[in-house]
Amino acid sequence: MAVAEVDVAFIQEPTHRPNPSLSQEAQGIPLIDLSNADTDALVREIGHACRQWGFFQIINHGVPPKSHHRVQEVARKFFKQSQEEKRKVRRDARKVMGYYDTEHTKNVRDWKEVFDMTVKEPTFAAASVDPLDDRVTHWENQWPQSPTAMREVCQEYARDMFELAMRLLGLIAKSLGLPARRFEEFFKDHSSSLRMIHYPPCPSPELVLGVGPHKDPGVLSIVGQDDAGGLEVKRKSDGQWVGVKPTPNAYVINVGDVLQVWSNGEYESAEHRVMVKSEKERYSTVFFLYPSHYTTVEPLEEVTEEQNIPAKYRAYNWGKFLLTRKCSNFKKLQAENLQIHYFKV
Numbered sequence: 001m002a003v004a005e006v007d008v009a010f011i012q013e014p015t016h017r018p019n020p021s022l023s024q025e026a027q028g029i030p031l032i033d034l035s036n037a038d039t040d041a042l043v044r045e046i047g048h049a050c051r052q053w054g055f056f057q058i059i060n061h062g063v064p065p066k067s068h069h070r071v072q073e074v075a076r077k078f079f080k081q082s083q084e085e086k087r088k089v090r091r092d093a094r095k096v097m098g099y100y101d102t103e104h105t106k107n108v109r110d111w112k113e114v115f116d117m118t119v120k121e122p123t124f125a126a127a128s129v130d131p132l133d134d135r136v137t138h139w140e141n142q143w144p145q146s147p148t149a150m151r152e153v154c155q156e157y158a159r160d161m162f163e164l165a166m167r168l169l170g171l172i173a174k175s176l177g178l179p180a181r182r183f184e185e186f187f188k189d190h191s192s193s194l195r196m197i198h199y200p201p202c203p204s205p206e207l208v209l210g211v212g213p214h215k216d217p218g219v220l221s222i223v224g225q226d227d228a229g230g231l232e233v234k235r236k237s238d239g240q241w242v243g244v245k246p247t248p249n250a251y252v253i254n255v256g257d258v259l260q261v262w263s264n265g266e267y268e269s270a271e272h273r274v275m276v277k278s279e280k281e282r283y284s285t286v287f288f289l290y291p292s293h294y295t296t297v298e299p300l301e302e303v304t305e306e307q308n309i310p311a312k313y314r315a316y317n318w319g320k321f322l323l324t325r326k327c328s329n330f331k332k333l334q335a336e337n338l339q340i341h342y343f344k345v
């Protein structure tokens with residue numbers, strides 16, 4: 001029986017199990033052409049996509065296709081190596097970047113292996129989750145011996161992604177009626193990271209998930225996927241899971257929790273998950289845009305006080321939040337990990 005083939009740690013609760021045979025690719029997930037010379041129209045499109053979906057694809061974004069191909073190629077070479085080789089750059093409680101294959105989303109193990117790198121080197125970070133402890137530490141990357149090009153290829157790709165993320169954020173700021181550079185102050189010592197993910201084929205794709213249902217905690221995420229498919233977003237209008245169609249040379253953008261708080265809920269982070277397949281493996285690359293660790297995340301005055309709208313979220317410290325989440329993704333806990341709704345007023 002198929003159940004016996006996957007470890008029980010991977011098995012989702014019946015209500016969270018995917019339905020690979022019924023999965024439909026959504027009509028209507030916005031596809032936005034970033035080369036549109038009509039900036040006002042572009043800003044309106046972005047605003048609409050953030051409001052209706054919190055999820056959209058972009059094309060003609062200016063990042064050369066070669067940049068994504070190269071990073072996918074090094075990822076493939078890296079993940080093809082033996083477990084022993086990969087574990088030489090294994091992430092642990094002290095070294096938070098590197099290889100990792102036992103991550104849990106909401107306490108169920110994901111059917112995936114990842115390699116994480118921090119973008120700014122070094123990256124300043126909170127030293128502990130204790131709110132009274134104001135010590136700062138820094139995160140560094142670990143690089144494998146092979147493939148030798150991995151470091152350079154990833155660093156270059158991360159630079160491209162950061163530039164693209166800041167450009168998108170400029171358009172998003174405008175769509176909220178703010179100056180294009182309104183958010184820049186939060187990224188002086190940004191704590192963004194880049195993650196390469198490999199989803200191996202799975203004998204029981206109907207019982208597990210590559211990544212369980214979740215919302216991304218940061219500002220926004222940029223996903224580069226291959227042609228395998230499997231990424232699904234929960235449609236806000238009816239709560240239905242719908243597939244995000246792999247589109248050549250496109251990136252998938254999703255709104256994270258920080259943007260939800262900054263916009264005082266005007267834009268909402270979208271819940272998403274990844275299904276796996278029995279025959280086909282999948283590779284993806286995700287850039288997570290995160291502010292400086294010392295950022296106090298709270299609804300912007302321009303969208304609350306100045307418009308007489310009460311703040312819907314309490315302020316919180318980004319560095320503590322990120323570290324708390326990182327620690328909880330590390331192992332199976334007895335309780336739900338820290339979620340943004342805890343900060344709802």
Ligand SMILES: O=C(O)CCC(=O)C(=O)O
Pocket residue numbers: 195197211216223225231272273274284285286
């Ligand atoms: O692999 C993907 O397409 C998305 C992964 C994801 O949602 C995440 O790592 O937060």
Ligand SMILES: [Fe+2]
Pocket residue numbers: 214215216221272
């Ligand atoms: Fe995600």
